[in-house]
Amino acid sequence: MGCCNSKNTKEPKGAGRPPLDVQPAEEDVKQKTDEVRDSTESSAEEETPGGQSTEADAKAAQELADPRAARIQAICARNKGCPYRYGACTVVGGDVKCYFEDGLIYCIVKDGCWHIYNDTLDYEAQVELLFGPGSQIATCERTMMEVMENNWTRAYAAVYPLETVQCVSGKVCGYQCSITIKPLDDSYRLKACAAANRNAEMETETVRRLAGNLTDEDEILRRCVETNTPYVDLTFPPCAAALARAGRDSRSFPVMAMMRPTQYLPEDMCAMVNDVIGAVVPHSIEHGSLGDSWLMCALAILAEDETAIHNLLMQGTPAEKAVGAYRLLMNKNGWWITVLLDDYLPTFSRTPVFARVCDNPAEMWVSLLQKAYAKVHGSYAAITGGDALQALADFAGSLMYRFDKEWEVAALDVTKAEELADALVGLSRSGASVVLSTPGHTSESYLGCNQESDPEGFRARYTKCGLRTGYTYFVERVVTLQKQQTLLFKLRNPWRSSGQWNGAWSYGSAEWGENPDVCSVCDAQEDPQDGSFWICWKDACEYFDGGGVFYPTSAAEDYRVKGFFDGTIPTVILEIMAVENTRVLLTLSQPDKRGVDLTDGAARFAPIMLTVSKKEGDMQRVQKNTSWNPEMPSNECNFVVGRDVGMWFTLEAGEVYHVVPRMHCKGVKSQYHRPYVVGILSYAPLEGKVRAQAMCIESDSNVFTNYSLYRSGAPQPVQAEHQTRLPGKAPVTNVSTTVI
Structure with a gap:
């Protein structure tokens, strides 16, 4: 037994929860019904955190010693304690019950008051609460109530995105709860977005008049800085065409509100807005609903090297940022280019719809890198599918290649496994970065072909063990175990919604106790609570259908x-x-x-x-x-x-x-x-x-x-x-x- 390689990568508002790459419901209307006859039965499953468990001085000392580790642990701890994806619920504590598998709608009972929180940006929730005979119920402003012939009391209300509505209060003698969700209609969206989009149009026109005959982006920005005019990118303006190009993109989007962070954030946070605030960690990435998990995986892998992110953002100046302009570096077609952006983002309910930093809404680097990629390729719709390694090459200027065929051969022929294992260990030792990928919904690999007959069951198999299909995972370490004749991969899983690997060699599993020397070499005595996990070669072949290599360039x-x-x-x-x-x-x-x-x-x-x-x-x-x-x-x-x-x-x-x-x-x-x-x-x-x-x-x-x-x-x-x-x-x- 030996360790052939050990490659280590060296209370904010809201709580993030990475979404699926598709809309939460395949059908237009989803309905879930919950019935409880005995009001003494608790309907609470999870509870929001009431405060920080660690002392402030200890936390400060940890952040000073290792700010990246401190931020990762803070995000992971909060994700465990808070069930909400957007964290806009106005009720702290109470008994919390979720009515859909993906979260979406929550009922919070606290101090005799019944609240409904809509944790989505896309759905209207129609809530019906039935309370048994003898209940003493008072309705609130948004709730309609009637007493039915069977002496049950019916209360109903509509709850819109990110709203927390107090429906009723009082004494309850048994209840039934039925919640139906449906996509927001266009009229509601248009009304909700109208003011923001009018403002975006006016600011665009102001910059257009200021630019006159100028077409050079740098010259236009210079004029904006000189006149203290909020900058608008006239080549990628904040309008529907940035989302999808008519006649070019096959995907379309509902109406969204184009807003700057200084427009959707609380006033006390506006002065904090910047591209990077604090340590850069992959765990702070919230996907949003664009469906570009491949790109988010690339950003997460890139963020393992904090310097790589800073290098992409190094050209902007404070004066430019003050008017809402940012410069990002990207390598496109083999050539380094500077992408100049304004800070307008597609939003709804004063929240970015696409990628964002989950634990600090004033931090912009995730949203800006996604927007830069969309601008370079024409629209947000143009970046909804791809290979994470190619995106890494674009951001890092790195060469990449995939070893899917070699992986499949080794997975199906044990005699070929050692050759691939030696190659991966050697690559990791040399400074190259190795990634592994799970099959996507269109995969025809030796694993992907199994999903055709039962795609939901296929995804459920991954969810059950804490993985997600169509994702790319960064390999932190590769360890060869000669005695056990296997290979161990230490992978990073920064995604909140995918749970934690619970198979063989997971933290706390029997394998570590049976192999204390391996446990010591791998430093796996306890779960570091940072999203990392260990998986052996056998299990890796059953869940990952390939991977690839890229060469980091921040030091090249x-x-x-x-x-x-x-x-x-x-x-x-x-x-x-x-x-x-x-x-x-x-x-x-x-x-x-x-x-x-x-x-x-x-x-x-x-x-x-x-x-x-x-x-x-x-x-x-x-x-x-x-x-x-x-x-x-x-x-x-x-x-x-x-x-x-x-x-x-x-x-x-x-x-x-x-x-x-x-x-x-x-x-x-x-x-x-x-x-x-x-x-x-x-x-x-x-x-x-x-x-x-x-x-x-x-x-x-x-x-x-x-x-x-x-x-x-x-x-x-x-x-x-x-x-x-x-x-x-x-x-x-x-x-x-x-x-x-």
């Missing part, structure tokens, strides 16, 4: 060069020479097809490949080509139909290399010169150790006909647009022949 030096393919010929290659042996990650990216019109040349990926050759006299000999796996570059020509390809490669001291972007002829489209970006990433400083120049190679070179040895000729230096991004710094763009 990052160089990018732009070019395009003229037919299959690249306009720019790189000539590289190192003064000492240097390991680098070489990447090739083409335009993403998400959000692109089907008539656009980028609507289909081209087969691409990156070739590295080394100079031999006046010839160049191919050393490696990219494959689907950057850890395993190939000697063969493997064109991959994908957004990005790459390889780890060691540059030998004194040698001259060519890095040649390649595209298969099947990717050629008339009237379209496909852009590309070549990247060089290194965890070691490259300045003074590596020289890289942008060059042009002859179009008749045999490298384009897959020769392993070709005449290098005399490649000519060319002016190329390139970027340099150093750790903790914003990217710098230049045009020259010298890249490094």
Whole structure:
């Protein structure tokens, strides 16, 4: 037995509860009935917390020592104590009863008063309370009451989103409660959102007049700062088109109120609004109802590295934030871009409908990153499905790849499991981040195909053991147990609504007691209450159908060069020479097809490949080509139909290399010169150790006909647009022949 790897990641308003990716009810109307004949029976199941159990000074000391751990524990503790998703209930304490599996509507009885709380943003609750003969009941302002022929008293009321309505009070002799929910009608929504949307339109028009003929976002923002005018993004304005584009997006949304945080927050919180407030933790992410769990999983994994989040938000200034403007960094199509946003968000009942920070409504980073992703791809509707690893690549500028096929082979053939286990341990040791995924509703994997006959039962199986389908989980540690002949994964589950893993090797399970040495190595003596859990290889294969790897870049030096393919010929290659042996990650990216019109040349990926050759006299000999796996570059020509390809490669001291972007002829489209970006990433400083120049190679070179040895000729230096991004710094763009 041994530990082959140990990779650790190093009272606010409201309570969050991550929603499902679909609306809470498949049908238009849901009804639940509860009947209690004996009024002495308690209808309470959970109770809201009355206060903090720890002393203030102890809490402050913990926050000072490890603010991330303190925030995680505070969120997890509150999630256990509070059943509400939005936390807008105005009644503290009392006997709380939930009438739907997903929460939604709650009845709170306190001091003889019966309250109904609607913990949704989408539903109207029709509440009917029947009280037995002898009950002495008084109604409240919003409640209608009548005494029926059988001497039962009927009270009924309509409760709208985030309302807490006191229905009745008095002595009860038995009761029945029936609650029906239905989607809000359009007229109610229009009326509720009208004032906010009129204000958004007026502010948009004000900025439009201020901008005049200007189209440059930075110039428009400068004018807003100079005149103290609330900034509005005229390229992604706060209107229905930001939610879904007519004729482009298949999904539509009901009416929402476009509001700034300073408009929907209580007055005493407005001065607190900022992108980041305190420690960044994945547990603070509340999904909202967009249905982009893949993107939220990506943000949660990214938030394991607090620096990565701060790096994305580093360009904004206090003066810009004061007028509601934020700058976010994103890597799109292999190139670093700055996304300029206003702080308008889709809301209802003065609450963001989509992603938000669950434990501090004044903290904006989750909402802003989601909005930036929506803007880049055209609308919120355009980002409702995808791969968490691709979103990670966009935010981190990282290369990623999936090992779903290898996982399935290893899961079905025990002789292949050790090979994959060794690879995952090695990757985790090297600093790469490993993730595992559960099958989504469209999955056709060896696990996903089992859900076709009983999709509800399939999801219920995951829910029962504390997991969710269609989610991606960050792997904190990978431990090989030689004696037990198994592999243990320590995964992070920051999602409140999914419960806690309760299978083998869960905290407190018999496996730890039977293997005290393993327990010590894994530091699993007690549950750290941070959402982490351990799972063995056997169970992982039964619940996860694959995963992937990405390479964090917050500590990496990052160089990018732009070019395009003229037919299959690249306009720019790189000539590289190192003064000492240097390991680098070489990447090739083409335009993403998400959000692109089907008539656009980028609507289909081209087969691409990156070739590295080394100079031999006046010839160049191919050393490696990219494959689907950057850890395993190939000697063969493997064109991959994908957004990005790459390889780890060691540059030998004194040698001259060519890095040649390649595209298969099947990717050629008339009237379209496909852009590309070549990247060089290194965890070691490259300045003074590596020289890289942008060059042009002859179009008749045999490298384009897959020769392993070709005449290098005399490649000519060319002016190329390139970027340099150093750790903790914003990217710098230049045009020259010298890249490094």
